[in-house]
Each structure stands twice: as structure tokens, then as C-alpha cells.
Amino acid sequence: xxxxxxxxxxxxxxxxxxxxxxxxxxxxxxxxxxxxxxxxxxxxxxxxxxxxxxxxxxxxxxxxxxxxxxxxxxxxxxxxxxxxxxxxxxxxxxxxxxxxxxxxxxxxxxxxxxxxxxxxxxxxxxxxxxxxxxxxxxxxxxxxxxxxxxxxxxxxxxxxxxxxxxxxxxxxxxxxxxxxxxxxxxxxxxxxxxxxxxxxxxxx
Amino acid sequence: xxxxxxxxxxxxxxxxxxxxxxxxxxxxxxxxxxxxxxxxxxxxxxxxxxxxxxxxxxxxxxxxxxxxxxxxxxxxxxxxxxxxxxxxxxxxxxxxxxxxxxxxxxxxxxxxxxxxxxxxxxxxxxxxxxxxxxxxxxxxxxxxxxxxxxxxxxxxxxxxxxxxxxxxxxxxxxxxxxxxxxxxxxxxxxxxxxxxxxxxxxxx
Amino acid sequence: xxxxxxxxxxxxxxxxxxxxxxxxxxxxxxxxxxxxxxxxxxxxxxxxxxxxxxxxxxxxxxxxxxxxxxxxxxxxxxxxxxxxxxxxxxxxxxxxxxxxxxxxxxxxxxxxxxxxxxxxxxxxxxxxxxxxxxxxxxxxxxxxxxxxxxxxxxxxxxxxxxxxxxxxxxxxxxxxxxxxxxxxxxxxxxxxxxxxxxxxxxxx
Amino acid sequence: xxxxxxxxxxxxxxxxxxxxxxxxxxxxxxxxxxxxxxxxxxxxxxxxxxxxxxxxxxxxxxxxxxxxxxxxxxxxxxxxxxxxxxxxxxxxxxxxxxxxxxxxxxxxxxxxxxxxxxxxxxxxxxxxxxxxxxxxxxxxxxxxxxxxxxxxxxxxxxxxxxxxxxxxxxxxxxxxxxxxxxxxxxxxxxxxxxxxxxxxxxxx
DNA sequence: CATGAATGAGAGTTCATTCAT
DNA sequence: GATGAATGAACTCTCATTCAT
Numbered sequence: 030x031x032x033x034x035x036x037x038x039x040x041x042x043x044x045x046x047x048x049x050x051x052x053x054x055x056x057x058x059x060x061x062x063x064x065x066x067x068x069x070x071x072x073x074x075x076x077x078x079x080x081x082x083x084x085x086x087x088x089x090x091x092x093x094x095x096x097x098x099x100x101x102x103x104x105x106x107x108x109x110x111x112x113x114x115x116x117x118x119x120x121x122x123x124x125x126x127x128x129x130x131x132x133x134x135x136x137x138x139x140x141x142x143x144x145x146x147x148x149x150x151x152x153x154x155x156x157x158x159x160x161x162x163x164x165x166x167x168x169x170x171x172x173x174x175x176x177x178x179x180x181x182x183x184x185x186x187x188x189x190x191x192x193x194x195x196x197x198x199x200x201x202x203x204x205x206x207x208x209x210x211x212x213x214x215x216x217x218x219x220x221x222x223x224x225x226x227x228x229x230x231x232x233x
Numbered sequence: 234x235x236x237x238x239x240x241x242x243x244x245x246x247x248x249x250x251x252x253x254x255x256x257x258x259x260x261x262x263x264x265x266x267x268x269x270x271x272x273x274x275x276x277x278x279x280x281x282x283x284x285x286x287x288x289x290x291x292x293x294x295x296x297x298x299x300x301x302x303x304x305x306x307x308x309x310x311x312x313x314x315x316x317x318x319x320x321x322x323x324x325x326x327x328x329x330x331x332x333x334x335x336x337x338x339x340x341x342x343x344x345x346x347x348x349x350x351x352x353x354x355x356x357x358x359x360x361x362x363x364x365x366x367x368x369x370x371x372x373x374x375x376x377x378x379x380x381x382x383x384x385x386x387x388x389x390x391x392x393x394x395x396x397x398x399x400x401x402x403x404x405x406x407x408x409x410x411x412x413x414x415x416x417x418x419x420x421x422x423x424x425x426x427x428x429x430x431x432x433x434x435x436x437x
Numbered sequence: 438x439x440x441x442x443x444x445x446x447x448x449x450x451x452x453x454x455x456x457x458x459x460x461x462x463x464x465x466x467x468x469x470x471x472x473x474x475x476x477x478x479x480x481x482x483x484x485x486x487x488x489x490x491x492x493x494x495x496x497x498x499x500x501x502x503x504x505x506x507x508x509x510x511x512x513x514x515x516x517x518x519x520x521x522x523x524x525x526x527x528x529x530x531x532x533x534x535x536x537x538x539x540x541x542x543x544x545x546x547x548x549x550x551x552x553x554x555x556x557x558x559x560x561x562x563x564x565x566x567x568x569x570x571x572x573x574x575x576x577x578x579x580x581x582x583x584x585x586x587x588x589x590x591x592x593x594x595x596x597x598x599x600x601x602x603x604x605x606x607x608x609x610x611x612x613x614x615x616x617x618x619x620x621x622x623x624x625x626x627x628x629x630x631x632x633x634x635x636x637x638x639x640x641x
Numbered sequence: 642x643x644x645x646x647x648x649x650x651x652x653x654x655x656x657x658x659x660x661x662x663x664x665x666x667x668x669x670x671x672x673x674x675x676x677x678x679x680x681x682x683x684x685x686x687x688x689x690x691x692x693x694x695x696x697x698x699x700x701x702x703x704x705x706x707x708x709x710x711x712x713x714x715x716x717x718x719x720x721x722x723x724x725x726x727x728x729x730x731x732x733x734x735x736x737x738x739x740x741x742x743x744x745x746x747x748x749x750x751x752x753x754x755x756x757x758x759x760x761x762x763x764x765x766x767x768x769x770x771x772x773x774x775x776x777x778x779x780x781x782x783x784x785x786x787x788x789x790x791x792x793x794x795x796x797x798x799x800x801x802x803x804x805x806x807x808x809x810x811x812x813x814x815x816x817x818x819x820x821x822x823x824x825x826x827x828x829x830x831x832x833x834x835x836x837x838x839x840x841x842x843x844x845x
Numbered sequence: 846c847a848t849g850a851a852t853g854a855g856a857g858t859t860c861a862t863t864c865a866t
Numbered sequence: 867g868a869t870g871a872a873t874g875a876a877c878t879c880t881c882a883t884t885c886a887t
Contacts, residue, residue: 065861074869075869076861077864080862086862140404140409146409149408154411155408179434185423193400199345200344203346208358208362209388209392270876278851280853281880282850282851289879482847484848486848549815551815557819563817563819566817567820593835596809596821600805603811604811607807607808611753612761613767615767616766616767630797631804638791676856688857689858689872698858
């Protein structure tokens with residue numbers, strides 16, 4: 030028992046190394062640099078070794094994504110703690126937007142790239158996102174229970190709020206905000222303002 | 234005069250061919266198939282020929298994007314014609330969402346992929362999107378002038394509406410809706426419903 | 438007669454245009470930019486037109502080379518005019534070296550690139566270089582006749598002097614002087630000094 | 642230890658294969674045939690394999706150049722061994738000229754082509770050439786110390802001798818000797834004669 | 846005379862992945 | 867378990883040249 034435990038532990042450790050290296054490449058050199066070879070180089074293993082732990086690149090990216098999500102959850106747990114559900118909702122949204130704008134490459138991996146989603150099959154769960162979205166969903170549920178927002182269904186509220194936040198962030202990451210006649214800082218301000226404004230609109 | 238006219242026409246026609254081929258590949262085989270080689274193959278020309286009309290792939294994609302936007306504008310002009318600005322706003326949103334959900338690869342090219350945006354430099358306009366977004370902006374402006382929606386600034390209203398629509402569509406295109414416990418059709422319904430709901434929320 | 442004369446004149450004029458454009462590209466953008474297409478673009482003709490005047494690129498380059506040589510001869514005629522043959526020899530060498538160091542791309546075309554020489558066949562003359570090298574040869578001949586240099590044969594003297602000058606210039610143009618522990622200016626000084634020194638050595 | 646040694650040996654062997662193939666192509670098919678693809682074909686590997694050993698073509702060519710230089714040094718060590726420094730100098734020059742005339746494509750790579758020099762940056766050493774030129778420099782130094790040649794500075798003597806030799810060889814390789822009214826064999830004779838004559842001129 | 850669209854061949858390079866060791 | 871050499875297919879792009887008009 031002890032032996033197979035250790036093996037499992039070793040395996041997890043190695044996976045962790047791989048993931049950390051990949052995240053570092055994403056963050057610091059852009060997702061275009063995150064090739065299997067370069068990740069392997071970074072941890073000083075051979076490319077082949079990666080395939081002992083992941084069947085293909087998509088699977089690896091899925092795990093990297095998981096790690097990113099746990100960072101996001103940590104952020105929520107640190108920054109979105111107000112007792113008042115609506116205020117907490119505001120905190121969640123603010124953290125989410127900041128996370129996206131400050132970590133565009135990682136946000137891309139989490140919410141935009143198709144590759145990591147290839148292994149989440151129809152009728153399966155996207156486990157990576159569960160905790161983060163539950164955090165939002167629970168908060169939304171409290172808001173609804175206390176009639177703090179103009180929604181009846183939790184799922185529609187959560188989806189709408191997420192949609193609004195994601196929409197604004199991803200337009201910016203994808204350079205589509207160039208159509209607004211603003212510089213980069215102004216755009217970021219506008220995004221924060223739009224989200225705040227939206228929350229005010231749904232407040233009741 | 235006639236000659237140079239014809240030449241110009243021929244040139245435009247060829248560009249049109251290239252764009253159509255590229256759009257076809259996008260739509261039917263996914264954006265991964267949209268390599269210069271494959272596009273050239275499709276129109277039965279050599280890869281080099283593409284470079285007589287476009288200086289690089291990004292420039293070509295930018296033009297394909299333009300074509301996509303003109304389809305979207307056409308759609309608006311056909312489907313979003315109600316005299317009442319708020320109803321027209323609803324029509325615009327509905328058309329936009331349907332366009333995105335029915336043409337995911339093309340929507341990707343228009344609003345998500347980075348490549349075609351590389352030739353839109355800082356402080357420049359993203360001309361491709363002008364007409365489509367003006368269509369929305371004008372409608373929003375009328376809504377605000379007639380106090381039909383709970384917004385003061387045109388740009389914030391337009392950005393928010395676009396953000397919400399884009400957010401929901403792009404989450405779906407990027408397979409992130411897998412987290413919702415619904416099948417594909419239910420998700421699409423949920424997106425339409427969320428957008429409608431949002432419009433009701435901002436109605437005043 | 439008049440008509441065919443004019444045609445010939447026109448033809449020469451066109452060739453001159455092509456050559457000038459090519460030289461300009463060589464000088465200002467490097468020989469790598471001197472593609473047929475770019476030359477044609479520069480004179481606002483089509484690539485095909487070039488082939489009405491030259492059977493291939495090598496032939497064109499040969500003509501560009503001719504133009505370069507006439508510049509060199511002009512330089513000799515302006516700067517190498519001393520009545521004393523040995524002093525004139527010094528002037529010739531100095532002008533030649535300066536020409537090479539100041540116009541490396543053109544020097545390359547004249548004395549290093551293989552392409553323009555492809556149309557000078559075995560047992561044929563390299564006409565382009567005749568005037569420039571005659572200028573040197575005549576000067577050398579006078580030097581020998583007046584016993585100013587330690588050579589008996591004109592051809593060997595001319596070949597040696599040219600060899601020395603060309604050797605030093607082409608090593609520099611080809612970046613081989615990097616082996617000397619000197620910066621760019623020092624190297625150029627060293628080249629001038631070596632040539633002067635050589636002339637002193639052969640002086641008698 | 643033994644294992645990593647073998648690995649290193651294997652790696653060096655493979656590099657040697659690549660270099661040999663490249664040299665062979667240079668020698669027998671001309672430098673235009675020395676594309677990555679063709680070199681890979683020759684050793685029956687895929688093009689990508691080359692990039693496991695060299696980061697780009699310039700780096701490969703630089704290594705091929707190194708190999709060429711070691712051949713030249715070998716030649717010096719075999720043929721330029723006279724105890725008398727001046728006689729050794731004559732032997733060096735003779736070997737150098739013969740090497741150049743008999744291996745024009747390789748000489749081109751060593752002393753004329755720009756590509757392999759791209760990785761020798763400003764203020765860096767051109768290591769490949771060190772041994773060969775030291776061989777010359779040491780000999781020249783002895784000559785000067787024993788007052789056998791009319792030079793004071795080692796570097797100027799070496800530069801001049803190299804310049805003369807290189808000038809004559811490279812004019813011939815570049816087909817510029819076509820201007821001399823001689824056939825190929827006569828030209829080679831003339832080059833040897835000119836170099837000998839030069840050495841006599843600087844003898845004191 | 847001039848066009849200029851088109852070609853075909855080729856360049857260097859990068860990638861995810863495999864597999865004998 | 868780990869290696870790392872090797873693959874094969876793909877990529878974007880450039881070029882000298884041709885030829886129907």
C-alpha cells in the first residue's frame with residue numbers, strides 16, 4: 030500500500046512540475062511559446078516524458094487550466110468575503126475582471142482556447158470550473174433569496190453576470206476594443222465601469 | 234479607362250474568390266483548415282498567387298473578416314427594421330446571437346481570433362466592424378434619446394449590450410457552457426433567454 | 438533609318454531606367470532586395486517588361502555592373518590625374534579602396550557575386566571591367582617604363598596590385614576582418630595603410 | 642558517466658555526419674545545393690532533425706566552416722614545416738593558394754560567403770579562423786624577428802600577405818580573371834607566380 | 846510594346862508525437 | 867520510469883520566369 034501511495038504521490042508531484050512550468054511559459058512568454066518541447070526544456074525533462082503523464086497536449090492544457098482555476102478561486106476566497114451577498118457579488122466581479130485583464134494569456138487558456146476543452150466530452154462535467162462558478166452561483170443564490178437582485182433563477186443570473194464579465198474581458202483580450210476611441214487605460218476603466226453599472230442595474 | 238476598370242474589377246473578383254474560398258473553409262472545415270495552401274488548393278491556384286493579392290495571411294484574414302461583417306450588417310438590415318428603437322434593439326440582439334450560434338467559426342474570426350487584428354494598429358480604427366457597431370450604436374442612441382433604456386451614455390450602453398451578447402455567444406463557441414447541466418439546444422435557449430432578460434432589465 | 442534609330446534610343450533609355458532602379462536598390466536596400474519584381478515595381482513597370490530587355494536576371498546584373506564600372510572609371514578620371522605615374526598609381530589605389538569600402542553592395546556586384554559573370558563565357562572578354570583595368574594597366578605600364586616600380590611585366594604588376602587591393606576590401610566586406618582585434622574604423626585605416634605600404638614596397 | 646559520455650559522442654558523431662554531408666554537397670554540387678532539405682536528404686534524415694543539432698542554417702554553416710578550417714590547418718601542418726621561417730612562409734602561401742584553387746566552393750564558404758559569419762557578433766572572435774591565421778602570424782613573427790621580410794608589424798605583414806593571397810584566389814573563384822587574356826591553367830600559374838613574386842618583393 | 850496574373854519549385858523553420866532503448 | 871533522437875507533415879512566404887492578352 031505504502032509503495033503505490035508513494036508512486037501516486039511522485040506522479041502527482043511530477044504533474045505539478047509540468048503544470049507549473051507550462052503556466053510560467055504561458056504567463057511570461059505567451060501561449061505561442063507553450064510548446065511541449067519548450068515546457069519539457071523548462072523542467073529539464075525530455076518531451077517524451079510529458080507523454081508518460083499526459084496522453085496529449087490537450088490533456089496537459091486541461092490540467093494547467095485546473096491550476097489556473099484554483100488561483101482564481103483563491104482570489105475569490107481572499108477578495109470576495111463580504112457578509113452582504115450583493116457586496117460580495119460586486120467583489121467577485123471585480124476580482125474576476127482584474128484577474129482577466131492582468132493575466133490575459135491565462136484567461137485565454139481558461140475561457141477562450143478550444144484546445145483544453147477537447148477532452149471534456151458531451152454530457153460530461155467541466156470540472157475545472159466547478160469551484161469558481163459555484164462560488165459565484167452560491168453568492169447569486171443568496172442574493173436571490175434575499176431579493177437583492179432582479180432575477181428569479183440562479184442559473185440565469187449566474188450566466189448573465191458571467192456572460193457580461195467574460196464578454197467585456199474577452200473583447201479586450203482579443204483586441205476588439207480597438208473600435209472604441211480610447212486608449213488602453215481608458216478601456217480598462219470602461220470595462221470596470223460597465224460591470225459596476227450592470228450590477229447596479231440588476232440590483233433591486 | 235475601360236481597360237483599367239476591367240483590371241480593377243478582375244482584381245476585386247479574384248480577391249472575392251479567395252475570400253469566398255477562405256470563408257467556405259472556415260465554415261465547413263474549421264479555422265484550422267484555413268491555411269494559405271489549402272485556400273489556394275480550393276480555388277485551384279498556387280499558394281504564391283494568394284500573395285499577389287495579400288501581403289500576408291493576417292491581411293487576408295482581415296479581408297475575410299470584412300466580408301463576414303458585411304453579412305452581419307445585411308442581416309441587421311433585413312431583420313432589425315422595427316420603427317420602435319427598443320424593439321429594433323431586441324431584433325439586433327436576436328440576429329447577432331443567432332448569427333454567432335449558427336456560424337461559430339466565422340464568429341470566431343470576427344470577434345475572437347487574434348490574427349486578423351494584427352493589422353489594426355494602435356490608435357487606428359477597426360474599420361471592418363464600423364458599420365455593424367454603428368448600427369447598434371444608432372439604435373442605442375435613439376433608445377436613450379427616447380428614454381427607453383436605463384442608460385445615459387451611448388457608448389456604455391452599446392458596450393454593455395455587446396459585451397453581454399458576445400460573452401454568452403463566445404462562452405458557447407468556446408465550449409465553456411459545458412458547465413451548465415444542459416444539452417446543446419437548451420443552452421442555446423438559455424442564451425436567447427438571457428439576452429432577452431437583459432434587455433428587459435435595462436428597459437425603462 | 439530615323440525610326441529604327443529612335444527605337445534603338447528608346448530601348449537604351451528603358452535599359453538605363455532599369456539599371457538605375459536596380460543600382461538604387463542595391464545601394465540603398467542591399468543586394469538581397471534586388472529582386473526582379475522589386476526593380477520592376479520601382480520603375481513602375483511589370484516584371485515581364487524587364488524580360489523584354491534582358492533575357493534573364495544575370496544579364497541584367499551584368500548591365501548594372503557595367504554602370505557601376507563606369508562610375509569607377511569616372512572616379513579614376515577625377516581623382517587619379519597626377520602626371521607622375523607612381524603618384525597616379527597611388528591615387529588609383531586610394532580611390533579604388535575608398536570606392537569599395539563606401540559602396541560595399543556595389544563592390545560585391547562588381548567583384549564578388551557570381552551571378553553577373555554567368556554570361557561571360559570562356560574565352561570571352563569581361564568587357565565591363567576593361568576601361569577600369571586599362572586605366573590601372575596603363576598607369577602600371579608607365580611606371581614600369583620609367584622604372585618606378587619593381588616589376589617587369591605589366592600584367593603581373595597590375596594583377597598583384599589589384600589582388601592586394603581587392604583582397605583587403607573583400608575580406609572587410611565579407612566580415613572576415615572580425616578576426617583582427619580592431620573596430621570598424623581601425624580596420625579601414627589598416628586597409629589604407631596596408632595598401633600604401635605595399636606601394637612603398639614595390640617602389641624603386 | 643559512461644552513458645553520458647556515449648551520448649555526447651553520439652551527438653558529436655551526428656553533427657559530424659551533418660557537416661560531412663554539407664561539405665560534400667558544397668564540394669560536389671555547389672553551394673546552391675546546400676539547402677537544409679538537401680543536406681537532410683543526403684544523410685537520409687528528415688529536415689527537422691538538423692534542427693536538433695543546429696538552431697539555424699547559419700549556425701550549421703559556421704560549423705561546416707570550422708571543419709574546413711581544420712582541413713586547412715592540417716594542410717599547413719603537413720606542407721609548411723620548413724625550419725627557415727621565410728621558406729615556411731612560402732610553403733604556407735603555396736598551400737593556401739592551392740587549397741583555394743582546388744576547393745573553390747569550400748573556399749567560398751570560408752572566406753567569402755556572408756551567411757556563416759552572421760553568428761560572429763561585433764567584438765567577438767571569429768574562432769574558426771584562429772588556428773589557421775595564427776599559423777601564418779607566428780611564421781610572420783619569426784620572419785620579422787629574424788629580419789627576413791621588409792615589415793615591422795606582424796599584423797600588417799600578416800594582413801598584407803593574406804590580402805594578396807585572398808585577393809588573387811577570390812578574383813579567380815569569382816570568375817573575374819576572365820579579363821586576363823589567359824586560359825584557366827595559365828591563370829592559376831599567374832596566381833602562383835604573383836604570390837611568389839610578392840614574397841620575393843617583401844624578402845630582405 | 847507592354848502587361849501582370851500565375852506558376853512551380855523551393856526556401857527555412859516548427860510542431861506534436863512516437864518508440865527503441 | 868525516463869529518455870531523447872527522430873519523424874513527417876505542416877507552416878508562411880519569396881523568387882525568377884512565362885505567356886496569353
